[in-house]
Amino acid sequence: MKKILVYLEAQKDALKRSSYEVISAATQIAAEASVSVTGVLVNGTEQQAKTAGEYGLTDVIIAKHNVAGIYSSTATAKIVADCAKAEGADCVLFSGNAAGLEVAPRVSVKLEAGYVADCVELNVDGGTITALKPVYGGKAAVKAKVNTENQIYSLRPNVFTAKANPADCAVREMSPEVSADDAKAQVTSVTKNEGKLDVLEADAIVSGGRGIKAPENYNIIEDLADALGGAVGASRAVVDAGWRPHSEQVGQTGKTVAPSLYIAAAISGAVQHMAGITTSKFIVAINKDKDAPIFSACDYGIVGDIFDVLPKLTEKIKAVKG
Amino acid sequence: MNILVCISRVPDTASRILIGSDSKTIDPAGIKYVVNPYDEFGLEEALRLRTKNGGEVTAVTVGTAASTDVMRTALAMGADKVVLIKSENEPTDSFYVAKNIAELAKEISPDLILCGRQSVDYDSFQMTSVLAELLDMPSVSIVSALTVDSDKLTAERDIEGGKETVEAPLPCIISAQKGLNEPRYPKLPDIMKAKRKAIEERDAIPSEERVTISEMSILSKQRVGTILSDSDEDIAELVRLLHEDAKVI
Ligand SMILES: Cc1cc2nc3c(=O)[nH]c(=O)nc-3n(C[C@H](O)[C@H](O)[C@H](O)COP(=O)(O)OP(=O)(O)OC[C@H]3O[C@@H](n4cnc5c(N)ncnc54)[C@H](O)[C@@H]3O)c2cc1C
Numbered sequence: 341m342k343k344i345l346v347y348l349e350a351q352k353d354a355l356k357r358s359s360y361e362v363i364s365a366a367t368q369i370a371a372e373a374s375v376s377v378t379g380v381l382v383n384g385t386e387q388q389a390k391t392a393g394e395y396g397l398t399d400v401i402i403a404k405h406n407v408a409g410i411y412s413s414t415a416t417a418k419i420v421a422d423c424a425k426a427e428g429a430d431c432v433l434f435s436g437n438a439a440g441l442e443v444a445p446r447v448s449v450k451l452e453a454g455y456v457a458d459c460v461e462l463n464v465d466g467g468t469i470t471a472l473k474p475v476y477g478g479k480a481a482v483k484a485k486v487n488t489e490n491q492i493y494s495l496r497p498n499v500f501t502a503k504a505n506p507a508d509c510a511v512r513e514m515s516p517e518v519s520a521d522d523a524k525a526q527v528t529s530v531t532k533n534e535g536k537l538d539v540l541e542a543d544a545i546v547s548g549g550r551g552i553k554a555p556e557n558y559n560i561i562e563d564l565a566d567a568l569g570g571a572v573g574a575s576r577a578v579v580d581a582g583w584r585p586h587s588e589q590v591g592q593t594g595k596t597v598a599p600s601l602y603i604a605a606a607i608s609g610a611v612q613h614m615a616g617i618t619t620s621k622f623i624v625a626i627n628k629d630k631d632a633p634i635f636s637a638c639d640y641g642i643v644g645d646i647f648d649v650l651p652k653l654t655e656k657i658k659a660v661k662g
Numbered sequence: 663m664n665i666l667v668c669i670s671r672v673p674d675t676a677s678r679i680l681i682g683s684d685s686k687t688i689d690p691a692g693i694k695y696v697v698n699p700y701d702e703f704g705l706e707e708a709l710r711l712r713t714k715n716g717g718e719v720t721a722v723t724v725g726t727a728a729s730t731d732v733m734r735t736a737l738a739m740g741a742d743k744v745v746l747i748k749s750e751n752e753p754t755d756s757f758y759v760a761k762n763i764a765e766l767a768k769e770i771s772p773d774l775i776l777c778g779r780q781s782v783d784y785d786s787f788q789m790t791s792v793l794a795e796l797l798d799m800p801s802v803s804i805v806s807a808l809t810v811d812s813d814k815l816t817a818e819r820d821i822e823g824g825k826e827t828v829e830a831p832l833p834c835i836i837s838a839q840k841g842l843n844e845p846r847y848p849k850l851p852d853i854m855k856a857k858r859k860a861i862e863e864r865d866a867i868p869s870e871e872r873v874t875i876s877e878m879s880i881l882s883k884q885r886v887g888t889i890l891s892d893s894d895e896d897i898a899e900l901v902r903l904l905h906e907d908a909k910v911i
Pocket residue numbers: 548549550551552574575576577578589590591592593594595605606607608609610611612613616626627628629632644645646647675676699
């Protein structure tokens with residue numbers, strides 16, 4: 341390995357948390373393999389770029405261009421690949437979020453690099469990386485090794501810890517060579533789910549299952565999520581019943597989440613649901629059936645009725661959080 | 663409008679996964695294989711676009727001879743033509759699969775290529791973009807709503823905390839997400855007819871393996887599983903455990 345390039349994304353005045361996670365992983369690998377790390381931020385500001393220093397990244401390139409409107413995955417891929425070539429980086433790291441999962445494979449083709457997506461561990465041994473990545477919807481995992489000279493990985497969000505490691509960050513600017521022809525796929529508008537935290541961005545998630553019985557009962561789920569400062573999720577049974585939107589579905593055909601705390605309320609624990617939560621740090625189950633499968637795959641469980649337990653749990657958590 | 667749909671053959675999502683004797687792949691005993699659920703959305707979308715615009719729907723799978731079962735499902739759902747690109751072993755390298763599909767795509771010049779968001783076996787999350795890059799086409803991943811005009815498409819794509827609207831000229835590749843449509847169930851007469859239809863077969867072109875899998879293990883972390891009652895004391899104990907032991911609140 342010669343050098344690592346990390347793809348950075350900004351949000352407001354800073355970088356996205358997922359970018360800090362990738363920076364932490366990259367700086368750690370770089371230290372073990374004795375190579376340097378550079379970040380690339382497309383169309384960002386110096387203020388945003390500088391925050392990379394808080395997590396130990398000392399060199400960031402801002403690639404400024406105005407060919408695409410809001411964003412273009414095709415143009416971004418070209419910029420990142422060109423930047424890797426110019427910097428002599430043979431290893432590129434992305435967050436495995438919606439943007440990273442779309443751009444990284446394109447960069448892999450441009451750099452003739454092997455690419456492993458959605459990694460949950462990167463282990464370095466004598467400069468060689470072995471990635472651990474979930475397969476079969478999280479029921480199993482494989483160790484994967486890239487055979488090509490250039491290598492690319494994307495990291496599952498929330499799994500790698502962003503470790504504060506303050507350093508001075510030098511920011512450089514470059515003008516990438518991109519034309520309108522490189523920006524064939526163009527984002528024309530973005531709609532945010534108003535005021536709601538997404539399960540993919542939350543550090544605590546409370547999901548409801550079929551036992552919630554009616555959509556108007558979801559307030560007990562929402563209250564607990566609010567007390568935790570977390571997001572609301574749902575099992576497929578709840579989404580299929582039309583009680584909650586698909587954007588909240590957790591599981592193999594919903595979202596794969598990895599929060600610090602996942603609370604499953606009145607969810608039986610079907611394999612397809614569990615597949616989406618295996619990399620959560622702590623799983624709590626509340627179910628009135630003591631034999632529900634979820635009790636054999638959780639860290640803590642309460643056998644009881646959610647309509648009785650959830651409000652009490654919410655009050656007690658509020659008391660602890662002050 | 664000619665459409666190519668990429669179909670991956672995967673274990674039914676309800677399958678229990680056991681590691682095979684080679685420690686690299688799963689034990690196939692007792693596993694029911696199906697069309698990757700996301701590819702059903704892709705095929706359904708293709709069939710609806712054909713109804714609207716005419717043209718031909720071709721489905722392709724890169725896999726072993728065993729893959730004919732999912733090719734028949736694609737025929738039963740309504741694909742005009744299916745192509746099995748035959749490889750000796752179950753393909754695990756995404757680049758190899760994409761290269762082979764790209765070769766076919768160059769022959770049939772589709773206006774639109776549909777993949778699934780991910781193949782729920784290796785969850786490689788890359789076919790759509792790799793294929794697009796190999797064919798020098800734009801692409802949009804994780805699409806939950808699609809409008810196709812004569813020379814461009816508009817797609818709604820799921821991102822963290824919201825949606826993006828993306829425009830791209832044809833030919834283009836998209837990957838299907840749940841919500842795009844409700845896939846049809848093939849009817850019995852169509853299933854019977856599909857049994858007699860031809861499956862075009864060709865041998866896969868070998869290519870370098872860019873990523874090698876060395877070991878497979880069951881991921882499920884051993885969870886301690888402290889099970890409590892619904893008494894007030896136990897609920898308080900849960901909060902204490904989360905606060906003091908797990909330190910997550
Ligand atoms: C191709 C495919 C993909 C799938 N993908 C997903 C996916 O992504 N995500 C997903 O979640 N599922 C998925 N499923 C569905 C999955 O198999 C289950 O059907 C689903 O997860 C069940 O949801 P549930 O646990 O809410 O409901 P149920 O299995 O009906 O369980 C309800 C639970 O609530 C408990 N309960 C009832 N009332 C109360 C109460 N008052 N207090 C406490 N407990 C109570 C019951 O004891 C029971 O355990 C998929 C299935 C297929 C075939």
